[in-house]
Every structure is written in structure tokens, then in C-alpha cells.
Amino acid sequence: MEAVERLGRALVKHGAIIDLYDDTVKTQAGNIVHYDFIGHKGAAAVVPVRADGKILMVRQYRNAVDRFTLEIPAGGKNGADEPPYTCAMRELEEETGYKTDKMDHLIDIYTTVAFCNEKISIYVADNLIPSHQNLDEDEFIDVEAVSVEDLTAMILDGTIMDAKTVSAILAYKEKYIK
Amino acid sequence: MEAVERLGRALVKHGAIIDLYDDTVKTQAGNIVHYDFIGHKGAAAVVPVRADGKILMVRQYRNAVDRFTLEIPAGGKNGADEPPYTCAMRELEEETGYKTDKMDHLIDIYTTVAFCNEKISIYVADNLIPSHQNLDEDEFIDVEAVSVEDLTAMILDGTIMDAKTVSAILAYKEKYIK
Numbered sequence: 001m002e003a004v005e006r007l008g009r010a011l012v013k014h015g016a017i018i019d020l021y022d023d024t025v026k027t028q029a030g031n032i033v034h035y036d037f038i039g040h041k042g043a044a045a046v047v048p049v050r051a052d053g054k055i056l057m058v059r060q061y062r063n064a065v066d067r068f069t070l071e072i073p074a075g076g077k078n079g080a081d082e083p084p085y086t087c088a089m090r091e092l093e094e095e096t097g098y099k100t101d102k103m104d105h106l107i108d109i110y111t112t113v114a115f116c117n118e119k120i121s122i123y124v125a126d127n128l129i130p131s132h133q134n135l136d137e138d139e140f141i142d143v144e145a146v147s148v149e150d151l152t153a154m155i156l157d158g159t160i161m162d163a164k165t166v167s168a169i170l171a172y173k174e175k176y177i178k
Numbered sequence: 179m180e181a182v183e184r185l186g187r188a189l190v191k192h193g194a195i196i197d198l199y200d201d202t203v204k205t206q207a208g209n210i211v212h213y214d215f216i217g218h219k220g221a222a223a224v225v226p227v228r229a230d231g232k233i234l235m236v237r238q239y240r241n242a243v244d245r246f247t248l249e250i251p252a253g254g255k256n257g258a259d260e261p262p263y264t265c266a267m268r269e270l271e272e273e274t275g276y277k278t279d280k281m282d283h284l285i286d287i288y289t290t291v292a293f294c295n296e297k298i299s300i301y302v303a304d305n306l307i308p309s310h311q312n313l314d315e316d317e318f319i320d321v322e323a324v325s326v327e328d329l330t331a332m333i334l335d336g337t338i339m340d341a342k343t344v345s346a347i348l349a350y351k352e353k354y355i356k
Binding site: 018025109112113163166 | 179180181182184190191193194195196198200201203205206207209211212213214215216221237238239240241242243244246247249254285286287288289290291292293294295296297315316318320330333334336339340341342344345348349351352353
């Protein structure tokens with residue numbers, strides 16, 4: 001099977017955390033079409049596992065979906081060149097108040113391949129060292145420790161719908177708990 | 179914990195499948211800030227299970243991530259008011275050439291809660307009836323049947339990174355195979 005051929009990518013709007021582009025693409029049928037493209041610098045996330053096996057989760061209000069969510073700690077990279085490992089280490093400490101000296105890579109995900117290049121690199125940290133939460137002035141996050149069993153139930157009953165969290169928790173179970 | 183208060187949502191650009199907005203938000207700290215918001219009409223996806231237990235997957239080129247992907251069949255709703263069940267039934271038949279007379283709801287996911295409201299409703303169909311693939315002129319999709327075992331390995335080794343596919347396959351295992 002062939003790839004499409006991208007003929008152009010025009011910036012429509014430079015946003016705060018994403019950029020909107022208008023892509024001109026030649027399809028395999030030879031037609032010239034326009035696709036939306038959202039450019040994102042990438043992100044990283046962590047499954048922080050306590051000694052008792054519970055996962056440190058963060059609760060916060062998410063404007064885009066008009067609700068509070070329970071997610072694994074995560075955040076955007078400081079520029080496209082920041083290594084995701086560095087980003088994940090920072091976000092873990094900033095959001096949960098625990099740091100670690102070593103993380104294992106779990107999986108990477110593309111959040112929404114139809115129109116966006118956002119890639120989230122997800123790690124597992126099981127050596128959690130008490131430190132200090134360090135939130136931005138406008139960031140409000142509560143930390144909760146939840147068992148993997150309870151998180152699985154919350155995924156299947158619709159309490160947790162965040163794709164990176166669903167992917168990360170279930171992949172963690174596959175790799176470490178089976 | 180409090181929610182943020184959204185003071186305004188201004189359309190920046192109406193795209194082909196998404197719209198970019200500039201949200202004005204009052205944070206819990208009382209500051210007025212601007213957030214990117216991508217409006218999406220929603221989507222639906224299906225885990226199509228053959229009689230032999232293999233899953234019908236679709237392979238296609240994804241411009242946004244510059245690569246071929248192996249995904250569960252999925253597609254955008256025909257407008258925000260279309261029931262996701264209807265959308266999933268249509269996309270299953272159009273993309274795989276198999277239809278079904280009944281689907282069970284598996285999970286819903288939000289693809290990327292930091293800036294977008296895209297919700298994908300995911301179903302399971304295990305009564306697959308041969309029909310006809312019905313792709314758009316510019317849509318090129320190959321169908322492959324893959325075992326759940328192999329899909330799990332492809333998730334853990336990085337071959338499959340699409341978040342809806344990772345979420346759907348691992349949730350399907352949790353709910354139906356354990």
C-alpha cells in the first residue's frame with residue numbers, strides 16, 4: 001500500500017500549547033485534498049507505583065472536557081527537543097510531590113492519529129521518594145492513591161475515560177501484574 | 179476542589195474536522211488565562227471479533243503521524259447529534275466489509291483531555307456478517323485479522339501506538355477474556 005504525499009503544510013494559527021495547520025495532501029487516488037493538522041510538542045506521563053502497589057493518581061479540573069478527571073501524572077515537554085524521560089521525571093515530582101531515581105519505559109501512545117501528532121511517552125516508577133509538589137499558581141491538583149483493581153473497575157464503568165490513563169493502567173497490568 | 183470558570187470561548191478557525199477556539203478561563207487562583215480548545219464532534223470505534231477470536235484491524239496511512247497504523251475500525255460522527263452506536267455500525271461496514279446486527283458497549287475515551295473534547299465511544303461486535311467495504315474515493319484501507327495475543331504483544335513492543343486501539347484492545351481483554 002502507498003502513503004499519501006504531503007504537498008504543503010501551512011500554519012493557520014499558533015496557539016498556546018498547539019498549532020493548527022492546513023495540510024495539502026495528494027491521496028493515493030491522485031486527488032488533492034486538505035487535512036487539518038494539529039502540531040503538538042509531545043508529552044510524558046508516569047505510572048507511579050507505591051510500595052503497597054497503589055498508583056498515585058492526580059485529580060484536576062479539565063476545561064476541554066468540562067469535568068474533573070482522575071489521571072496518571074503527565075505534562076507537556078518543554079519544547080520538542082526535551083527528552084520525554086526528563087519531562088516525566090519533572091511532572092511526577094511537580095504534580096505528586098514524589099520523585100524517583102529511575103523509571104522504566106512502558107509504552108508510547110499517539111493520542112489521536114486522525115489529526116494530531118501528540119505522542120505521550122509513558123513510564124513506570126516504583127521507587128518513590130518523598131519530595132515537594134510544585135504546581136504553577138494556576139494549577140490545582142489533588143493526589144490520590146488507588147489500587148490497580150479499583151482503577152480497572154473505574155475504566156470499565158466509565159469513571160476514568162482519559163485515553164493515556166486507560167492505556168497506561170491496562171498496559172501496566174499486562175506487563176507487570178499478569 | 180473547585181472547577182475553573184470559563185468566561186468565554188472564541189472561534190479562531192473552523193477546520194475540516196476540528197475547530198480551534200481561544201478559551202478565556204478564570205482559574206481557581208482568580209487569574210484570567212487563555213487556553214487552546216479544539217472542538218471535535220465525536221467519534222466511534224468497534225472491536226470486531228471473528229468466530230475464531232481474531233480481531234479485524236485496519237491498516238492505513240495517517241498523515242498526522244507520517245506513518246502507516248494498525249487500528250480498530252473507527253470514524254467521526256456525521257455531526258455531533260449522530261448516536262455513536264449508529265456511527266460505529268456504519269464505520270465497521272465501510273472499513274472492514276463486515277456488518278453486524280448488534281454491538282455491546284465497551285468503553286468511551288477522551289483522546290486528549292488537555293485541549294480537546296474528542297470522545298470516542300467503543301463497541302464490541304462478535305456477530306460479523308459479510309457485506310461490502312465502502313470507502314471514500316480517497317480512503318485506502320487494508321483489513322487484517324490479528325489474534326488478541328499478537329495485538330497485546332504489538333502494544334507492548336510499540337508496533338501499535340494509537341491510543342483508542344491500545345485502550346480498546348486491552349479493555350476488551352479485561353472484560354471478555356480474563
